[in-house]
Amino acid sequence: MTEPASLPASLAPWVESVVGTIQVARDASHARTNSQVWEVTSRTGRYFVKVAPKAVFYTRETRAYGEAVRRLGYANAPALKNSSAELLALTLTAVDGEPLKSEASPARRRAAHEQAGRLLHRFHDALPNHEAQTEAANAVEATVAGLEKHLAAASGHLSGTEADMLRHLVSTLPGLRPLLAGLLHGDFWERNMLWNGQRCALIDYERSTPGPLVADFVKLATAVWPDHPELGTALFAGYGRTLSAVEQQALVAFAAADAASALAYGPRHGDTHVTARGRRTVERLAREGLR
Structure with missing residues (x-):
């Protein structure tokens, strides 16, 4: 040995x-x-x-x-x-491929997102909606309950007006239940999509947990789709459906919670990418919501 x-x-x-x-x-x-x-x-x-x-x-x-x-x-x-x-x-x-990069050709990047959408749908369906509803409700409650802690930690990176905006958006979550639920990947974004030029593979499931399905789209919706809406279109084509009107509202609320978390975590750990994502989300929410 x-x-x-x-x-x-x-x-x-x-x-x-x-x-x-x-x-x-x-x-x-x-x-x-x-x-x-x-x-x-x-x-x-x-x-x-x-x-x-x-x-x-x-x-x-x-x-x-x-x-x-x-x-x-x-x-x-x-x-x-x-x-x-x-x-x-x-x-x-091991599976073939490298983490999907933003510099990949537009056609290949769209193909990867469409394939990733198909894979995510299969993953979500591993836990039926009715079996995941209790834990999804708990996830919503935890998101709302944890907001003030994140806002306090991020206070040096948010104005009072911005913090109040995030509070308002996150406070809408309980009224949007029940959301479609299943088994979340939990860290669904391009770093965990391996692309070998023809095929996409998903990796890294340590944050997988039952919850509202829309929560799995937050990172892409805040970090990628603002500049590349065509990738969101491709992903949902693979996923087999678009978000409902209620899920769209929930996506905005979860993005607000994610922004507070990012601005609490990023500066404390010297993670400039997470900090920038949180800051950009706040500014975009203030300007236009999350369309």
Whole structure:
């Protein structure tokens, strides 16, 4: 058994029991302190090993693989090779492709979004609406209840008028229930769409949880679609339906909550991209809503 330098000694024996002797290991973590991901190669293939930062993320991701990911089809998502609750670790098969980039050709980017919409619909349908309604209602309540904490943390980046606007928009959420519900991906945006030139695959399910389906569209609606509305059109063509009028209202409210969260998180962690997304959303909501 080998002990690759980039794979912790506490993790390597378990990984090799799953995939065989490791030939190559590479740190593939995201640029944040709690990300622990490695790409490993053995005689049996190429894999990714992921250690969840918290037990709740491990539970969410293993549930997603057990209940929903298999619905996406071969090569459209990784497969769970094995998992360890003790280590909070998962070994996943690798799928071809790189995270979708904004500089991809317009035609390929549209194709990727349309395929991603089809995959997301399959994922959402893994949990029927009636089974997800209680947790969706809880998610709405948590969004409303958590707003003041985010606004307090973001106070240096919001005017009083802007904060009141966000409060008003988020306060409309309870009146919009019940929203269509299912199993959310939880982090649905281009970073988690792998594109190999012909096919889109979805990855990263640690934030998957039951909730209102519209919540899965917030990141794209605030960060991508303002400049590229054609990508929203393509995604919903793949998804098989557009948002209802009530879901459109809910999308605005969830975007307002996301902006407050982004302006609380981004500056504190030095994440300029998250901060910019939050700031831009606030300005756009103040100017025109989220159409």
